[in-house]
Amino acid sequence: MSTRKYEQRLRADAAEETRRRILAAVYQRLCQAPTEPVSIEQVAKMAGVSRSTVYLIFGSRAGLFDALGDDLRGRGGFNRAADAGPGTDARKDLFASIRASVPIFAEHREVLRVLYSMAQLDPDAVGGAVQRMAEARSAGMAWHAQRLAEQNELRPNVTVDEAAHLLWSLSGFETFDQLYTGRALPVDAVADLMVTIVERVVCA
Amino acid sequence: MSTRKYEQRLRADAAEETRRRILAAVYQRLCQAPTEPVSIEQVAKMAGVSRSTVYLIFGSRAGLFDALGDDLRGRGGFNRAADAGPGTDARKDLFASIRASVPIFAEHREVLRVLYSMAQLDPDAVGGAVQRMAEARSAGMAWHAQRLAEQNELRPNVTVDEAAHLLWSLSGFETFDQLYTGRALPVDAVADLMVTIVERVVCA
DNA sequence: TATTCACTAGACAGTGTGTCTCGCGAAGAG
DNA sequence: CTCTTCGCGAGACACACTGTCTAGTGAATA
Numbered sequence A, B: 001m002s003t004r005k006y007e008q009r010l011r012a013d014a015a016e017e018t019r020r021r022i023l024a025a026v027y028q029r030l031c032q033a034p035t036e037p038v039s040i041e042q043v044a045k046m047a048g049v050s051r052s053t054v055y056l057i058f059g060s061r062a063g064l065f066d067a068l069g070d071d072l073r074g075r076g077g078f079n080r081a082a083d084a085g086p087g088t089d090a091r092k093d094l095f096a097s098i099r100a101s102v103p104i105f106a107e108h109r110e111v112l113r114v115l116y117s118m119a120q121l122d123p124d125a126v127g128g129a130v131q132r133m134a135e136a137r138s139a140g141m142a143w144h145a146q147r148l149a150e151q152n153e154l155r156p157n158v159t160v161d162e163a164a165h166l167l168w169s170l171s172g173f174e175t176f177d178q179l180y181t182g183r184a185l186p187v188d189a190v191a192d193l194m195v196t197i198v199e200r201v202v203c204a
Numbered sequence C: 001t002a003t004t005c006a007c008t009a010g011a012c013a014g015t016g017t018g019t020c021t022c023g024c025g026a027a028g029a030g
Numbered sequence D: 001c002t003c004t005t006c007g008c009g010a011g012a013c014a015c016a017c018t019g020t021c022t023a024g025t026g027a028a029t030a
Helices: A010-032 A040-047 A051-058 A061-075 A090-107 A109-121 A129-150 A160-170 A173-182 A187-202 B010-032 B040-047 B051-058 B061-075 B090-107 B109-121 B129-150 B160-170 B173-180 B187-202
Strands: A125-128 B125-128
Touching: A010 A040, A010 A051, A010 A061, A010 A109, A040 A051, A040 A061, A051 A061, A061 A109, A061 A125, A061 A129, A090 A109, A090 A129, A090 A173, A090 A187, A109 A125, A109 A129, A109 A173, A109 B109, A125 A129, A129 A160, A160 A173, A160 A187, A160 B173, A160 B187, A173 A187, A173 B160, A173 B173, A187 B160, A187 B187, B010 B040, B010 B051, B010 B061, B010 B109, B040 B051, B040 B061, B051 B061, B061 B109, B061 B125, B061 B129, B090 B109, B090 B129, B090 B173, B090 B187, B109 B125, B109 B129, B109 B173, B125 B129, B129 B160, B160 B173, B160 B187, B173 B187
Parallel strands: none
Antiparallel strands: none
């Protein structure tokens, strides 16, 4: 029972590859038929992988969706907005951040919709991915609110806390999707509306 | 094989009663554990009814939730707002309508949340109930938008169509729940915020 | 008294989940 | 070149839920 040292190269790479293939399969499956329930078997078949492999890698159905959420957060560039780097104008930065997020929402609309809805029905079913996204956005909006206040760009009678609540609610995926899917508006129209809403509600 | 005439009194009443008991059971079940999947067997047991009876009466799982949605629309008094009767002031009527809907949203929050989320994941799974509710509200908001325009209460540069889109998005259950559950705000605070949002975004 | 009808009880096939065991075959170590 | 390790496939198992169908039972009604 001697313990050998194992440094993985090709093997780990291959493993990473199958993991990626599975995530791609869920994503694709959700895009193709967002309204139909997803079975692990389907996903496995699409990824060219055994069903047990999915459980082996992700642990459970929930783990799979959790991983998908994280993958989306990283790959979709949900912090592209922050990447833009804070300028000097709080107001412009806020608007830029909203305008940056809208195309991302639109690109991954079907998948995000499913993830968010699943999280509403049963938070455990998607691991903590959605919650983590919400918390990150919450922190971001609190920061924007604070910054608006410092630059006296906040509407009178609006506290920083209120502004944070409002920014969070009005600039999120849910609001986007209400306008985009619920009212069938084009992406840029939605972006304009969302910026306008936020400006009128919280800005001086 | 003679066909007798049957005028139901007690029998029809009893049938109506079981139907009601089943709907009450789903409602209760959803309130108790909104995040756990609902099985027909559970519901049947809670209603003191056989599983097959549920299928007999509602046809399918979807039919059951569809009926629940309709029941809620009637019982919850989603048109209480309209019942108030249109006054002379479009603006006040709009705000009153929003203030009237918020407590209803809050009262049935868990059940509405589940219904809306299910409808997002699979519209067929809830019959057309949620869609019907959305359409009714859509018509109502279009009416409010029109009325605001007629009384010159619309913000400059906001078209009637835009106003309708915005009213629909900003005064719906989704927005309510973002603030109420997503940010853990008390009901009256949410009502205040929603009125404020709408006022600032669409009103002159 | 005869009939109709709401409802029960339970079997049945189908589909999904999650776990576990066995085994192959290729990457890696010596 | 041999032996180990480990990623992965194949498939069985128990369990839960859905939807359909059949054969009743008992109370309301004619």
